[in-house]
Amino acid sequence: MKIRAAILRQSGLPQPYAQSRPLSIEEVDLDPPGPRELLVQVKAAGLCHSDLSTINGDRPRQTPMVLGHEAAGVVKEVGTGITDLAPGDHVVMVFAPSCGQCTPCQEGFPARCENGQQANGAGTLMGGHIRLHQNGKPVYHHTGVSAFAEYCVVNRGSVVKVDNALPFDEAAVFGCAVLTGVGSALNTAKVTAGSRVAVVGLGGVGLNALLGAQVAGANRIVAVDIHDDKLELAKTLGATDVVNAKDPDAIAKVKALTDGGADFAFEMAGSVQAMELAYRITRRGGTTVTAGLPHPDARWALQHVNLTAEERTVKGSYMGSCIPPRDLPRYVELYRRGKLPVNKLMSDHLTLDRINEGFDALASGHTVRQLVMF
Numbered sequence: 102m103k104i105r106a107a108i109l110r111q112s113g114l115p116q117p118y119a120q121s122r123p124l125s126i127e128e129v130d131l132d133p134p135g136p137r138e139l140l141v142q143v144k145a146a147g148l149c150h151s152d153l154s155t156i157n158g159d160r161p162r163q164t165p166m167v168l169g170h171e172a173a174g175v176v177k178e179v180g181t182g183i184t185d186l187a188p189g190d191h192v193v194m195v196f197a198p199s200c201g202q203c204t205p206c207q208e209g210f211p212a213r214c215e216n217g218q219q220a221n222g223a224g225t226l227m228g229g230h231i232r233l234h235q236n237g238k239p240v241y242h243h244t245g246v247s248a249f250a251e252y253c254v255v256n257r258g259s260v261v262k263v264d265n266a267l268p269f270d271e272a273a274v275f276g277c278a279v280l281t282g283v284g285s286a287l288n289t290a291k292v293t294a295g296s297r298v299a300v301v302g303l304g305g306v307g308l309n310a311l312l313g314a315q316v317a318g319a320n321r322i323v324a325v326d327i328h329d330d331k332l333e334l335a336k337t338l339g340a341t342d343v344v345n346a347k348d349p350d351a352i353a354k355v356k357a358l359t360d361g362g363a364d365f366a367f368e369m370a371g372s373v374q375a376m377e378l379a380y381r382i383t384r385r386g387g388t389t390v391t392a393g394l395p396h397p398d399a400r401w402a403l404q405h406v407n408l409t410a411e412e413r414t415v416k417g418s419y420m421g422s423c424i425p426p427r428d429l430p431r432y433v434e435l436y437r438r439g440k441l442p443v444n445k446l447m448s449d450h451l452t453l454d455r456i457n458e459g460f461d462a463l464a465s466g467h468t469v470r471q472l473v474m475f
Contacts, residue, residue, distance in 0.1 A: 104131050106167045106250035107456050108240065113158035116464060118457040123156050124168065124249070126454055129240055132232040133178065137257045140178035141192060144269035146248040147171035148459045148471045149277055150304060150371060151394060155243070156460060159396040163224040166241040167233055169248030170196035171277035173269045183257050191267070192260040193276045195425045196244035198227050199258040212420035217258065221245060227256040249456060251475055261429045270450065270472045274305065274443050278470060279432050281392050282309025282369070283441065284421015286317055290365045290390045294318030299355055299363035301346065301379045302370030303331040305446055305470045306392055308338060310367045312441050315339045323358050325351065325378070328466050338445065346378060355382040362387060371395045385411040392418045446470045
């Protein structure tokens with residue numbers, strides 16, 4: 102079938118993207134779903150820093166590629182071997198497909214799926230399949246989803262069924278921002294009731310980590326960012342204190358607010374400077390968690406003796422260490438009960454034709470979640 106999609110042909114084009122237009126809206130061919138695959142009509146797709154990092158070259162990928170990994174839509178066709186989904190079902194896409202067979206999957210860590218990571222790295226669906234083409238040549242898949250398009254073909258392990266009553270724009274953010282942010286607090290860090298938490302970087306993932314810390318019962322939550330508008334938003338979402346990271350006394354202020362340092366500090370900005378700050382505001386015996394994805398060449402100098410003498414823990418969090426079929430419905434229920442007001446994180450709704458302007462806004466740091474609506 103013929104579909105309209107946003108194609109990235111070259112990373113690293115200069116801003117403003119509204120002028121350089123790294124994403125071009127073109128017609129491409131989409132093959133029918135193969136075994137264990139689904140055809141999904143995309144209804145909403147979020148603009149995320151993981152997409153931006155591919156556009157600006159921080160996370161190099163194969164091109165040409167249809168970007169977009171945080172999305173919700175309607176199942177239109179199911180391939181052979183799928184019996185638990187049917188046309189008309191609403192689904193949320195997740196960016197880490199899982200095979201269910203490799204060692205990490207069997208151990209309960211689908212975000213670490215070896216086959217899924219291999220496919221994502223190659224720009225294919227699970228098993229090496231490519232369902233997007235143009236003029237007889239392959240167009241690569243972005244993290245097994247490629248949701249900046251009217252339709253997509255995805256592996257069964259890339260979707261979670263949700264209630265049809267959940268609006269598509271709200272459903273979409275659960276696939277990345279909510280899973281990653283809330284999951285980093287509840288699954289990766291295992292924030293404890295009464296603890297002191299600091300979140301560095303208040304994008305969609307960082308603000309969801311803040312919400313996750315609230316759900317876990319954190320007593321103090323300090324929000325840290327370089328943008329005052331995001332600090333104000335964090336206050337409305339439950340931050341007990343805010344600190345501007347540009348303040349030369351930022352570290353001392355966070356430590357004072359947390360009585361010596363945070364029990365759990367989260368780095369969600371994807372920069373070495375943010376990671377250094379997060380580590381330095383973590384108390385002795387505390388845990389520093391990062392879900393940031395900086396350029397592969399980025400290096401952070403860790404003080405070895407400090408790590409040992411203070412019994413620190415540093416952890417990475419990918420997709421919030423979540424099991425999507427288990428956690429995503431739980432987080433949706435928390436949202437319905439008013440515990441995860443993710444609807445307050447939506448900055449704007451766009452058409453596909455405005456997607457380059459949307460990434461300019463995202464790069465500026467003044468938006469949280471914009472969504473392309475189909």
